[in-house]
Amino acid sequence: GxxxxxxxxxxxxxxxxxxxxxxxxxxxxxxxFIWYKQESGKGPQFIIDIRSNMDKRQGQRVTVLLxxxxxxxxxxxxxxxxxxxxxxxxADQNYGGSQGNLIFGKGTKLSVKP
Amino acid sequence: ETGVTQSPTHLIKTRGQQVTLRCSSQSGxxxxxxYQQALGQGPQFIFQYYREEENGRGNFPPRFSxxxxxxxxxxxxxxxxxxxxxxxxxxxxxLRGGDEKLFFGSGTQLSVL
Numbered sequence: 001g002x003x004x005x006x007x008x009x010x011x012x013x014x015x016x017x018x019x020x021x022x023x024x025x026x027x028x029x030x031x032x033f034i035w036y037k038q039e040s041g042k043g044p045q046f047i048i049d050i051r052s053n054m055d056k057r058q059g060q061r062v063t064v065l066l067x068x069x070x071x072x073x074x075x076x077x078x079x080x081x082x083x084x085x086x087x088x089x090x091a092d093q094n095y096g097g098s099q100g101n102l103i104f105g106k107g108t109k110l111s112v113k114p
Numbered sequence: 115e116t117g118v119t120q121s122p123t124h125l126i127k128t129r130g131q132q133v134t135l136r137c138s139s140q141s142g143x144x145x146x147x148x149y150q151q152a153l154g155q156g157p158q159f160i161f162q163y164y165r166e167e168e169n170g171r172g173n174f175p176p177r178f179s180x181x182x183x184x185x186x187x188x189x190x191x192x193x194x195x196x197x198x199x200x201x202x203x204x205x206x207x208x209l210r211g212g213d214e215k216l217f218f219g220s221g222t223q224l225s226v227l
Contacts, residue, residue, distance in 0.1 A: 034215075034216075036218075041220065042220050042221075043116070043118075043204050043206075043218030043219050043220045043221050044157065044204070044218045045116070045218070046215055046216070046217065049215070089156050089157075091156075101147075101159045101162065101170055101172065102147075102149075102157070102159060102216065103159070104156030104157050104158070105156050106154075106155055106156050107155075107156055
């Protein structure tokens with residue numbers, strides 16, 4: 001079956017340091033991956049996405065890396081700020097299946113220490 | 115803010131009752147997806163609506179049903195509520211035929227007693 005999960009449930013970093021959040025997926029047919037940030041009391045907020053024909057994609061302070069060989073996805077946050085504290089989810093979307101059907105992992109809680 | 119609005123924000127029901135949750139999609143979006151998020155878990159796909167019809171469903175029983183209206187807003191209905199239905203219900207809208215990114219609302223927190 002298809003599953004998307006995270007290696008670490010919690011991550012604590014010092015303000016200004018870089019953060020790396022990891023994610024594993026099992027469906028080799030997965031072709032689209034998304035990272036979401038969820039703050040307390042809010043819905044998931046889109047951060048960055050990557051398609052399976054890419055290895056790396058950069059946004060503002062964030063980079064997503066995709067390693068299809070080992071089915072691994074990571075989110076790197078540069079110069080982590082207190083406002084980055086949230087739960088981060090990776091999600092997988094297989095366009096061969098039901099569109100809009102995102103498979104979420106359990107999430108990693110990022111805490112930023114001032 | 116995503117422009118996706120959900121109502122109500124909180125709701126308390128008792129087991130066996132029925133509930134209706136509402137969602138207004140972001141302007142320009144034509145597709146609505148519903149997710150259930152249990153405490154400490156990632157969201158789980160319930161179903162998606164496009165052109166007022168269900169277009170894909172996750173592993174949820176038939177007592178979970180929905181509607182989409184001509185203005186693309188949507189309702190999620192749950193009959194015969196069970197204690198395990200207590201969760202945050204999230205609505206996400208997207209544009210089929212566009213970049214298809216999902217934008218989520220803040221959710222409705224449902225408690226079943």
